[in-house]
Amino acid sequence: MGPKKRVSIRINGVNYLHEVEPRLLLIHYLRDVVGLTGSHIGCETSVCGACTVMLDGAAVKSCTVLAVQADGAEVLTIEGLAQGEDLHPLQEGFWECHGLQCGYCTPGMILSAYQLLLRRPDPTEEEIRRAVDGNLCRCTGYQHIVDAVQYAARKMKK
Amino acid sequence: MPVSKLVGARIKRREDPRLIRGLGHYVDDINLPNTLHVAILRSPHAHARIKAIRVEEALKCDGVVAVITGSDIQEQIGPVPVASQNPTLRVPKHPVLTVDKVRFVGEGVAAVVAEDRYTARDALDLIQADYEPLPVVSDPEKALEPGSPVIHPEWPDNVAFRWALKQGNLAKAFKEAYKVVKQRLVHQRLAPIALEPRGVLARYLPGEKELTLWSSTQIPHILKTQLSLMLRLPENRLRVIAPEVGGGFGSKLNVYAEEALLGYLAIRLGRPVKWIEGRRENIQATIHGRGQIGEVEVAVRKDGTILGLQYKVVADIGVYHQLLTPGIPPLTGLMLSGCYRIPAIGIEVVGVFTNRMATDAYRGAGRPEATYVMERMMDRLAQELGIDPVKIRQKNFPKPKEFPFKTATGLVYDSGNYQAALRKALKLVGYEKWRSEQKRLREERRYLGIGLSTYVEICGMGPSAAMPAGGWESGTVRMEPTGKVTVLTGASPHGQGQETSFAQIVADELGVDLDDITVIHGDTAVVPSGIGTFGSRATAVGGTAVFQSAEKVKEKAREIAAHLLEADPEDLVFSDGKFSVKGVPKKGITIQQIALEAHVAKNLPKKMEPGLSATSVFEPSNFTFPFGTHICVVEVDPKSGGIEIKKYVAVDDCGKVINPLLVDGQVQGGIAQGLGQALYEEVVYDENGQILSGSLMDYAVPKAGDLPRFELARTETPTPVNPLGVKGVGEAGTIGSTPAVVNAVVDALTPFGATHIDMPLKAEKIWRLCQGKKAARAGGGR
Numbered sequence: 001m002g003p004k005k006r007v008s009i010r011i012n013g014v015n016y017l018h019e020v021e022p023r024l025l026l027i028h029y030l031r032d033v034v035g036l037t038g039s040h041i042g043c044e045t046s047v048c049g050a051c052t053v054m055l056d057g058a059a060v061k062s063c064t065v066l067a068v069q070a071d072g073a074e075v076l077t078i079e080g081l082a083q084g085e086d087l088h089p090l091q092e093g094f095w096e097c098h099g100l101q102c103g104y105c106t107p108g109m110i111l112s113a114y115q116l117l118l119r120r121p122d123p124t125e126e127e128i129r130r131a132v133d134g135n136l137c138r139c140t141g142y143q144h145i146v147d148a149v150q151y152a153a154r155k156m157k158k
Numbered sequence: 159m160p161v162s163k164l165v166g167a168r169i170k171r172r173e174d175p176r177l178i179r180g181l182g183h184y185v186d187d188i189n190l191p192n193t194l195h196v197a198i199l200r201s202p203h204a205h206a207r208i209k210a211i212r213v214e215e216a217l218k219c220d221g222v223v224a225v226i227t228g229s230d231i232q233e234q235i236g237p238v239p240v241a242s243q244n245p246t247l248r249v250p251k252h253p254v255l256t257v258d259k260v261r262f263v264g265e266g267v268a269a270v271v272a273e274d275r276y277t278a279r280d281a282l283d284l285i286q287a288d289y290e291p292l293p294v295v296s297d298p299e300k301a302l303e304p305g306s307p308v309i310h311p312e313w314p315d316n317v318a319f320r321w322a323l324k325q326g327n328l329a330k331a332f333k334e335a336y337k338v339v340k341q342r343l344v345h346q347r348l349a350p351i352a353l354e355p356r357g358v359l360a361r362y363l364p365g366e367k368e369l370t371l372w373s374s375t376q377i378p379h380i381l382k383t384q385l386s387l388m389l390r391l392p393e394n395r396l397r398v399i400a401p402e403v404g405g406g407f408g409s410k411l412n413v414y415a416e417e418a419l420l421g422y423l424a425i426r427l428g429r430p431v432k433w434i435e436g437r438r439e440n441i442q443a444t445i446h447g448r449g450q451i452g453e454v455e456v457a458v459r460k461d462g463t464i465l466g467l468q469y470k471v472v473a474d475i476g477v478y479h480q481l482l483t484p485g486i487p488p489l490t491g492l493m494l495s496g497c498y499r500i501p502a503i504g505i506e507v508v509g510v511f512t513n514r515m516a517t518d519a520y521r522g523a524g525r526p527e528a529t530y531v532m533e534r535m536m537d538r539l540a541q542e543l544g545i546d547p548v549k550i551r552q553k554n555f556p557k558p559k560e561f562p563f564k565t566a567t568g569l570v571y572d573s574g575n576y577q578a579a580l581r582k583a584l585k586l587v588g589y590e591k592w593r594s595e596q597k598r599l600r601e602e603r604r605y606l607g608i609g610l611s612t613y614v615e616i617c618g619m620g621p622s623a624a625m626p627a628g629g630w631e632s633g634t635v636r637m638e639p640t641g642k643v644t645v646l647t648g649a650s651p652h653g654q655g656q657e658t659s660f661a662q663i664v665a666d667e668l669g670v671d672l673d674d675i676t677v678i679h680g681d682t683a684v685v686p687s688g689i690g691t692f693g694s695r696a697t698a699v700g701g702t703a704v705f706q707s708a709e710k711v712k713e714k715a716r717e718i719a720a721h722l723l724e725a726d727p728e729d730l731v732f733s734d735g736k737f738s739v740k741g742v743p744k745k746g747i748t749i750q751q752i753a754l755e756a757h758v759a760k761n762l763p764k765k766m767e768p769g770l771s772a773t774s775v776f777e778p779s780n781f782t783f784p785f786g787t788h789i790c791v792v793e794v795d796p797k798s799g800g801i802e803i804k805k806y807v808a809v810d811d812c813g814k815v816i817n818p819l820l821v822d823g824q825v826q827g828g829i830a831q832g833l834g835q836a837l838y839e840e841v842v843y844d845e846n847g848q849i850l851s852g853s854l855m856d857y858a859v860p861k862a863g864d865l866p867r868f869e870l871a872r873t874e875t876p877t878p879v880n881p882l883g884v885k886g887v888g889e890a891g892t893i894g895s896t897p898a899v900v901n902a903v904v905d906a907l908t909p910f911g912a913t914h915i916d917m918p919l920k921a922e923k924i925w926r927l928c929q930g931k932k933a934a935r936a937g938g939g940r
């Protein structure tokens with residue numbers, strides 16, 4: 001175990017300063033150190049996407065990023081997507097369209113879709129399916145997830 | 159039920175706002191101060207003698223608090239339980255951590271407890287375990303061969319149990335048959351892959367002598383009882399909480415070694431302990447599903463009438479039984495009649511020990527196997543006899559007026575109209591159009607296939623007589639003094655949405671706002687009793703219990719209203735949450751006012767107990783039997799072996815529907831899993847018992863891009879088994895879809911002489927089949 005390293009990360013608009021082990025994964029930093037447990041762990045091997053967060057504007061699987069790599073960066077997690085009782089159009093879409101059952105994949109799924117809508121505000125069904133191909137959902141069969149993203153895209157265009 | 163406003167409505171879920179904000183609490187999201195973390199050393203061998211385990215190095219590691227091996231706890235923790243009434247069952251002792259031998263890859267050998275998760279995992283590497291490898295029995299058929307290596311020395315034949323059933327005159331059926339069609343069918347092992355792996359947090363309060371265990375489980379109450387037996391703790395000092403549960407699909411319908419281990423460690427160490435399963439562990443040491451190899455023979459008349467069916471199955475059990483392991487293959491046997499009239503049926507099951515993880519209930523649990531057998535065979539028969547697959551099914555359906563319909567296997571199907579669902583699906587898909595399209599495309603050497611599956615399944619588990627641990631469910635409805643309603647259900651959900659659907663039932667019955675109702679589940683200290691959510695039973699059994707309690711509350715409220723309004727209870731009408739005297743709508747009292755009166759208890763009818771709540775335990779008289787038709791259209795590319803799903807139609811009949819939105823979700827998710835079995839998924843063990851599909855990189859869970867859009871429709875045939883008329887829908891999609899997909903692919907490849915292909919239908923298999931046949935076609939010409 002090497003000496004601890006200082007990281008300064010801005011998460012959901014708040015600055016955090018911590019001393020961490022160099023090997024600490026970003027997902028564990030977010031969950032265990034900062035206490036933001038909305039991002040989940042489903043595989044720890046970059047496959048399931050449950051841990052997806054935005055890192056400096058790009059969706060990343062935070063189980064495959066070290067906390068030290070995020071030093072100086074800006075992170076957005078599901079908790080930061082909307083304030084208080086407000087909902088982001090994607091969150092609203094998932095609710096309206098029954099885009100979740102157990103909800104375990106949902107935060108990661110929403111953030112992957114968030115990146116998609118940043119890049120393509122009006123995606124086709126195929127583009128949506130491709131965009132969340134790195135996010136596994138075992139419950140829904142994805143159809144309502146596609147509907148949810150379409151709902152959000154419509155809403156955000158208005 | 160009275161005229162309803164909410165029951166039957168597409169209502170969005172009330173559990174969602176916390177989940178879409180990331181504010182739900184799954185086990186690993188619960189943090190108690192001073193918690194220790196547990197990591198488990200698992201066997202790398204499928205079969206080996208443990209010569210020595212040395213833990214000193216691990217113990218020296220900074221931050222390690224304890225290292226436990228099997229011999230440390232063999233006296234303290236009882237074996238992992240199995241529930242079964244099968245008299246032939248052989249039950250090997252299933253220790254929480256193994257002592258002398260390891261018998262499958264992933265079996266727990268030792269546990270490290272440390273201050274944090276990284277240290278716990280580091281210390282695993284410092285434990286030195288010496289193994290002496292033993293011969294491995296991986297293949298269940300080979301396990302039955304004489305001279306095969308033996309897993310449990312007390313049973314040298316590796317047989318775990320036998321189960322058989324014979325009804326009707328099979329000899330006659332097979333003698334009179336125009337044709338007997340035989341087929342070998344493999345139902346590969348699957349991993350349930352709930353997206354949240356298992357996890358346990360345990361805390362012991364020595365003063366109160368109370369152990370609280372948070373577990374990602376489908377059955378908190380059953381787990382509480384079993385843990386009290388395993389840990390020898392009084393059950394009334396034990397509390398199990400299933401917090402948010404990230405999917406189960408049967409994999410959390412169990413009692414696992416780790417749950418008892420964590421309970422034990424919390425008591426022994428006096429600090430909270432947490433264990434979160436990794437995905438590799440999950441594929442190694444959480445139950446698998448399916449794992450049957452069947453030989454089926456069907457005797458049929460020239461016109462397609464089925465005379466008899468014989469099924470012999472080798473069921474791959476694994477090393478130990480988990481909770482329901484031996485109960486799964488018999489469920490296949492009981493459902494083998496499918497939605498057909500089959501006068502004679504014979505089934506022989508042999509459960510076989512193998513050096514693998516246990517099989518148990520995975521979504522469908524025995525019924526997908528039955529449906530697959532019958533639906534594959536219907537297509538095989540149609541092919542052999544040159545009859546359309548639709549016609550042969552219709553020929554053998556019982557008619558709607560024949561319900562309740564008794565099968566040769568002894569079940570009584572509650573209600574059904576198989577023709578109607580089939581007709582609707584044919585119309586929706588455009589069956590005739592696809593058949594002519596198929597013909598046309600074949601001229602262009604393009605291969606379209608149309609696959610049908612007309613299924614019936616068994617749901618709503620109860621009754622208790624047929625269940626190892628009770629088939630009832632409890633439901634409490636309590637009106638609080640302020641008029642809010644608290645509902646308690648023993649049917650602990652894990653994504654099904656009972657907080658919404660059960661609230662709909664109660665809101666209609668009591669005429670209160672949905673937002674004034676809270677549904678609580680999953681905590682044994684709050685919910686008085688329960689069985690759990692599995693077997694598509696939650697609404698049919700648990701929903702009914704809640705409904706009956708709401709009825710009781712309403713009846714009591716009526717008596718109070720009559721007392722306060724000085725009227726006869728019979729003369730009161732109830733609407734919109736208000737009792738009023740017939741003909742005098744102005745004079746009335748709301749159920750909220752009554753709730754307050756019931757609690758302050760100053761003016762109640764004589765001898766009436768204060769309060770306004772009721773608890774019911776509903777015990778169904780029979781199972782329910784949902785059914786439907788799924789149709790899949792595929793195009794297969796013989797050059798690449800690729801399969802494209804062009805259309806997928808599902809018409810399901812789950813009786814009355816409480817919330818169509820949730821039913822759609824259940825069906826879609828179910829189809830995705832059934833389709834996963836047909837096309838992608840398989841837990842592959844090699845001959846040494848090593849898992850070759852040990853991570854999500856090799857175990858192919860369907861992704862968004864792999865799946866088509868599903869077109870859903872319904873017919874509605876209520877069940878007489880419960881007053882709600884609901885049958886259950888959690889597993890229908892999984893049960894119905896698998897054979898529809900396989901039938902479609904085989905249908906597409908008929909020009910290549912295909913009659914059957916075992917799952918999963920990987921491109922390689924398809925490609926090989928087409929390669930092999932090419933020469934013959936070139937010779938024969940077309």
Ligand code: FES
Nearest residue numbers: 042043044049063
């Ligand atoms: S936990 Fe990061 S991808 Fe699965």
Ligand code: FES
Nearest residue numbers: 101105137138139
């Ligand atoms: S909602 Fe359960 S995994 Fe997606």
